[in-house]
Amino acid sequence: MGTYEYVVADVFTDVPLEGNPTAVFPDASGLCAGRMQQIARELHLSETVFVLPPEQDGDIRVRIFTPVNELPFAGHPTLGTAVVLGASHEAKELRMETAKGTVSFELERDHDGRTVGAEMWQPLPVWEPYDRAAELLTALDLVDTGSTLPVEVYDNGPRHVFVGLDGVPALSSLEPDQRLLARLPDMAANCFAGSGTRWRLRMFSPAYGVVEDAATGSAAGALAVHLARHGLVPFGEWIEIRQGVGMGRSSTMRARATGTPERIESVQVAGAAVVVARGTLFA
Structure with missing residues (x-):
């Protein structure tokens, strides 16, 4: 059994307990996909994000799970993850590898240096x-x-x-x-x-x-x-x-x-996020 720290952030709001919550595991090394799916089902938020070492051109890599399946990309959990990781990521930009490609974020910080929001360049959709x-x-x-x-x-x-x-x-x-x-x-x-x-x-x-x-x-x-x-x-x-x-x-x-x-040349989405909880999972 392993011990994994996680953070819950409310996304697309700067008011705790509004917006859309997401759970972020900043270091999910050692978790297999099946265990990630079980954890997402246990937490039962719309998405849970597991952060892993990069494999290509990103600063980090993520896997994103709903309670029932894995998504190649999602907006609110990745933006929430960018804000959560901003506490330990000093650069203004963060590159996040997803199954849909690498997504770039520009972090927004307040006058105290805390990350309070982000702007993302999303994968281009087909329709x-x-x-x-x-x-x-x-x-x-x-x-x-x-x-x-x-x-x-x-x-x-x-x-x-x-x-x-x-x-x-x-x-x-x-x-x-x-x-x-x-x-x-x-x-x-x-x-x-x-x-x-x-x-x-x-x-x-x-x-x-x-x-x-x-x-x-x-x-x-x-x-x-x-x-x-x-x-x-x-x-x-x-x-x-x-x-x-x-x-x-x-x-x-x-x-x-x-x-x-x-x-379509680019798609950008921006918003705030606020950390509302921290916890430890024994899995």
């Missing part, structure tokens, strides 16, 4: 029309209203499907049928509303072991691409995305996409 859109709209009880934009799936590690609603009240009142959503494999249903630079998001993914997520950083980047591709936000402009409001875990993410509808 296509979602071939089970009718089933998804049925599960969301949106057959009559449909989506304000084409229902498309973006893959940047997780697979995010986007459905647009006419306004925040309609978004807030959604009550998805989780049993029907669970029949749609390897996807997260992201419902959004808003205009200009201010947007709201809700994410549901029983396929990833998450009934509803409080902040989804990978979806924030993909949403910025989706909105820019369809002309609702100019390429290169930062947008603010709020999530988790109805859950009592308000989160704020900033995102932007640069490029053109045919060729």
Whole structure:
């Protein structure tokens, strides 16, 4: 049996017990994938991150687990990990190896030198029309209203499907049928509303072991691409995305996409994080 220290950080917030929590194991050497999955199931957060020595061009390497599966990339846990590791990483930049490639972070520090946030350059997503859109709209009880934009799936590690609603009240009142959503494999249903630079998001993914997520950083980047591709936000402009409001875990993410509808050049997501707990696991 080994002893492993871990940290819990609330991500995309600077207020403890808001945002989306993630658990970070700063030194997971010696843990196999099966044990990592068991630990993620035990902690039962939307994602748990295990930090390992780099193998290629990064400062560190990470493996990311939901309670039910491993993800090649995810936004809020990697940003939370960057903030946690900032306490011992003196450089302004941190390069993190993921299964989707190396992700770069620029760390934000306060006047005391503490890392309080980060900006990440995410893997570029690929997208296509979602071939089970009718089933998804049925599960969301949106057959009559449909989506304000084409229902498309973006893959940047997780697979995010986007459905647009006419306004925040309609978004807030959604009550998805989780049993029907669970029949749609390897996807997260992201419902959004808003205009200009201010947007709201809700994410549901029983396929990833998450009934509803409080902040989804990978979806924030993909949403910025989706909105820019369809002309609702100019390429290169930062947008603010709020999530988790109805859950009592308000989160704020900033995102932007640069490029053109045919060729995305970069996807950036930024936000704050705050450490709320430290513990020891005997595994």
